[in-house]
Amino acid sequence: MSLKEQYPVKLYNTLTKKKEEFKSIHKDKVGMYVCGPTVYSDVHLGNVRTFLCFDIVYRYLTYLGYQVRYVRNITDVGHLENDADEGEDKISKKARLEELEPMEIVQRYTKGFHEVLSQFNFWPPSIEPSATGHIVEQIELVQDLLDKGLAYETNGSVYFDVTKYDKQYNYGKLSGRNIEELMESGRDLDSQDEKRNKVDFALWKKASTSHIMRWSSPWGPGFPGWHLECTVMSTKYLGETFDIHGGGMDLVFPHHECEIAQSCGSRGKDPVNYWMHSNMLTVNGQKMSKSLGNSFLPGQLFSGDHDLLDRGYGPMVVRFFMLQSHYSSTLDFSNEALGAAERGYKRLMEGIKVSRDLVYEPAEKSEGFEVRVKNMIDQLFSNLSDDFNTAKGLAALFEITTLMNNFKVGNEKPGVLSQETFNALIRHYHGFVYDVLGLKEEDESSNQLVDGVIDILIKLRQDAKAGKNYALSDKIRDDLKEIGVILKDGKGGTEYSLN
């Protein structure tokens, strides 16, 4: 039995509001689309949390043996500021602000985005399409919706006719809204006159003469609306119906709702089987967002250059910190919580190090212990298969970590287990930490030269201790500590770790 059959994944589906067993459309293959960033400024930590959530989904499904095609777009046509503006989008606004070419902005922030994600050790998506590379397809979709009578043109712009669509389909089924409420509630925005109803949304916007980013279309020069690109690109690379569509919770409405409308309107069927949404990262209980001005940039976090931070924290510590909570809960960001996470992270990575040095020597078997360990391995999978519960997964990993330490100290013996179980334990312990959770050693600075030099110092200190020259042995230890090398005396000798 394969892993994915043994540990079927359950996930919470925003569309059905239930936790469901995951069944892929094509056997052994998964298509997943995640809304990427609009590259008009630096990604902040809130963004990182969402991409982390789907990095875990990607990694775990892969670990289970699925072949995953992960598509994450780059939005390089800014969405409109709002319905009421003059049609200038975020990218071109920023370009004007900084006196740069729009594509220069796009290039700069795309590069920054990639750098941040690689610092956090995210796997790159299989395909990373950009909105501007799919203008032709977007125009085709607009035309299709016009042909089907679900869109209308006003003054060079095209709008989706939500009211009409709702008569055939169900607008609001993802976000739990209905048209009547939407029609009367909500803030009134100006210049709604181009739209037949306030709930209608733009598919294509006419570009004013001053608008830099523009493409010619059957309706004149303009640019695509907010929701079009994701529909077009997901369909192009994953098919008309695919498995998983993800994004932050704040995209449920209107963005994802509109995607469903566009797809259903054009092709008459739902585009996505499972909708997954990650919750927000908060700061002092409030959503971290650019517009609220309370967002952290990853760089500030690493350097500690922020009012809320006493000091810097490495990307792996932050990754660990985020993994301690479930993706569907809000997570509050604080100095204390990060500090605690750092200790925990180090303990886990220390366990990994310990596990590498373990030697298996056959001993008298213990059936009970064998079962206990098999259970631990089982827990790793069942916890992650339970809606990608990384918090529970970490709890299971810490149990194994304790066991590793017991092996090291000699409280338990690896040889009591069958060779096969012992190997599986180590393999999956490493597998879950490195491959599934995507954690790695924070410091890559350790190398053979450093190892060798420190070993010499450890031997000198050993000699000093043997001669009861504690002044010298303590000096060696303290001086090393000064430069960030922590010595740890254990039964089997002295080890060190880099701070």
Added chain:
RNA sequence: GGCGCUGUGGCCGAGUGGCUAGGCAGAGGUCUGCAAAACCUUUUACAGCGGUUCGAAUCCGCUCAGCGCCUCCA
């Protein structure tokens, strides 16, 4: 105003109708020349008030507090 979510021990955070989450911090112990690390043991809990139930932190209702979406946002 509409729709929805959350409230867990000193902190962060899982969780299920009855069985120890886990991490950090605290306490005691083992080890150690001392320390650190490691290991063992251990204290503090489910916002409030009602209800359902043999039994609820877990289900229902109300109250209080906080948050999100409804406008670009991960």
